[in-house]
Amino acid sequence: MSHQKHPRIPRPKLDHYARTDVALVGTTCAVMDNLIEKWATELNPGHRTLTVIGDHAEPKPGTLFQVGTKRFHTPADQWNDYDERLQSTQFDLALVNGNHYPADRQIVFVDPAKAGTLERRREQLTDVLAIVLCPGVESLPEWLETKFSSSAKKPPVCGLEEATTVVLSLLQTLLRTRVPALKTLLLTGGKSLRMGQRKADLVYRPDGRTEAERLADITGRLLPDTVHISVADAGRATVGGLPRIVDRFPGMGPAGAIATAFLTDPDAAWLVLACDLPLLEITDLNTLIGARNPGKYATAYRRASQPFPEPLVAIYEPKSYQRLLRLLALGYACPRKLLINSEIKSLEAEDERPFTNANTPEERAAVLQLLASA
Numbered sequence: 001m002s003h004q005k006h007p008r009i010p011r012p013k014l015d016h017y018a019r020t021d022v023a024l025v026g027t028t029c030a031v032m033d034n035l036i037e038k039w040a041t042e043l044n045p046g047h048r049t050l051t052v053i054g055d056h057a058e059p060k061p062g063t064l065f066q067v068g069t070k071r072f073h074t075p076a077d078q079w080n081d082y083d084e085r086l087q088s089t090q091f092d093l094a095l096v097n098g099n100h101y102p103a104d105r106q107i108v109f110v111d112p113a114k115a116g117t118l119e120r121r122r123e124q125l126t127d128v129l130a131i132v133l134c135p136g137v138e139s140l141p142e143w144l145e146t147k148f149s150s151s152a153k154k155p156p157v158c159g160l161e162e163a164t165t166v167v168l169s170l171l172q173t174l175l176r177t178r179v180p181a182l183k184t185l186l187l188t189g190g191k192s193l194r195m196g197q198r199k200a201d202l203v204y205r206p207d208g209r210t211e212a213e214r215l216a217d218i219t220g221r222l223l224p225d226t227v228h229i230s231v232a233d234a235g236r237a238t239v240g241g242l243p244r245i246v247d248r249f250p251g252m253g254p255a256g257a258i259a260t261a262f263l264t265d266p267d268a269a270w271l272v273l274a275c276d277l278p279l280l281e282i283t284d285l286n287t288l289i290g291a292r293n294p295g296k297y298a299t300a301y302r303r304a305s306q307p308f309p310e311p312l313v314a315i316y317e318p319k320s321y322q323r324l325l326r327l328l329a330l331g332y333a334c335p336r337k338l339l340i341n342s343e344i345k346s347l348e349a350e351d352e353r354p355f356t357n358a359n360t361p362e363e364r365a366a367v368l369q370l371l372a373s374a
C-alpha cells in the first residue's frame with residue numbers, strides 16, 4: 001500500500017468565487033458592471049450573491065471592506081487565491097466581470113466595440129448560458145455561430161433590453177439545479193447524565209420503538225436513503241442498520257457532531273435532529289423541509305415564547321460549515337450561537353409541544369402522561 005501522509009478529507013465541489021460562478025464577457029466594463037450590480041440585487045433576497053468586478057482606479061493599499069456604516073481597513077495586503085477559495089463557501093453565486101477574470105460559465109455579449117476582445121477569449125467560452133446582442137447587432141459573428149453549429153443545445157439569444165428578464169430566469173433555473181442535497185443527522189451521542197440512560201434508547205409509544213428508531217423512520221419517509229446516525233464513538237451500535245457518523249470532535253457536543261457531518265459530506269445540507277423530543281412528529285419536520293431556504297445559513301424553528309431558534313430541529317446549509325468552525329475556533333461550541341449570529345430562515349412555532357425536551361426521568365414521566373391522554 002502506498003503511504004498516505006495526510007488524511008483524505010472530502011473537498012466541497014465549488015467554483016472559484018462561489019458555489020456557482022458566471023462571467024459576463026464581450027462588452028464594455030461599464031455595461032457589464034451595471035448589469036452585474038443590478039442582477040445581484042435582484043437575486044440577493046433568495047441567493048447570497050457576490051460580485052467580482054475590476055477597479056480601473058488606482059489600487060488602494062491594503063484590504064478594505066464596509067458593512068453598513070462600519071468601514072474596516074488594514075494596511076496588510078496578503079490576499080491571494082486561497083483567500084478567495086475560503087470565502088467561496090459563503091456564496092451561492094458569483095457574477096464576474098469576464099473582461100478581468102474568467103469563470104466556469106459565461107453570459108456572452110456581442111458588441112462591435114469589443115468584437116476583437118471577445119474572439120480572443122473564445123477558449124474561455126466553456127459553458128455559455130446565454131448570448132446577448134448589443135444595439136445594432138442582428139446576428140452572431142461567424143466564428144461564434146460555428147462554435148454552436150454542432151452543439152446539441154444552442155444557448156438562447158436575446159437583445160440587451162430583454163437581457164435582464166432572460167438571464168435572471170436562466171440564473172434562477174441554474175441555481176435551483178445546484179441546491180445542495182438534504183441529508184439527515186440523528187444525534188444519539190449524548191451522555192444523558194440527567195436522564196440516567198441514553199435518551200435515544202427510550203421508548204414512549206406502544207409499538208416499542210426507541211426514539212432513535214422512531215425519528216429514523218419519520219425522516220426516512222420524508223427523505224429516503226438520507227438518514228445518518230451520529231454516534232460518540234466507534235464502539236456504539238447504529239440504528240436499524242443505517243450509516244453511522246462517528247464524532248471527529250469528541251467532547252464538543254452537538255456542534256462537534258454537526259461539524260463531523262459536514263466533514264463527511266461538505267456538499268450536503270444537514271437536517272439535524274435531537275433524540276430528546278418525543279412529541280416531535282412527521283408533520284413538524286415536513287413543514288421545516290418545505291420552508292427550507294438554501295440561500296440562508298440555516299432554516300430553523302423558533303418557539304413563539306422564546307427569542308432564540310431551536311438548533312437541534314434545524315436544517316444547516318453547507319455555507320454554515322465554515323462559520324461553525326470559526327465559532328469553535330473562538331471558543332463557542334453552541335449551535336444556537338451560530339443560528340443567532342447568522343442570516344437564517346426562521347419559522348415561528350405557535351404550538352410548542354413538539355419541542356418539549358425530556359432530559360430527566362420526571363420530564364419523561366410528564367411526556368408519557370401527555371401521550372397517554374392524547
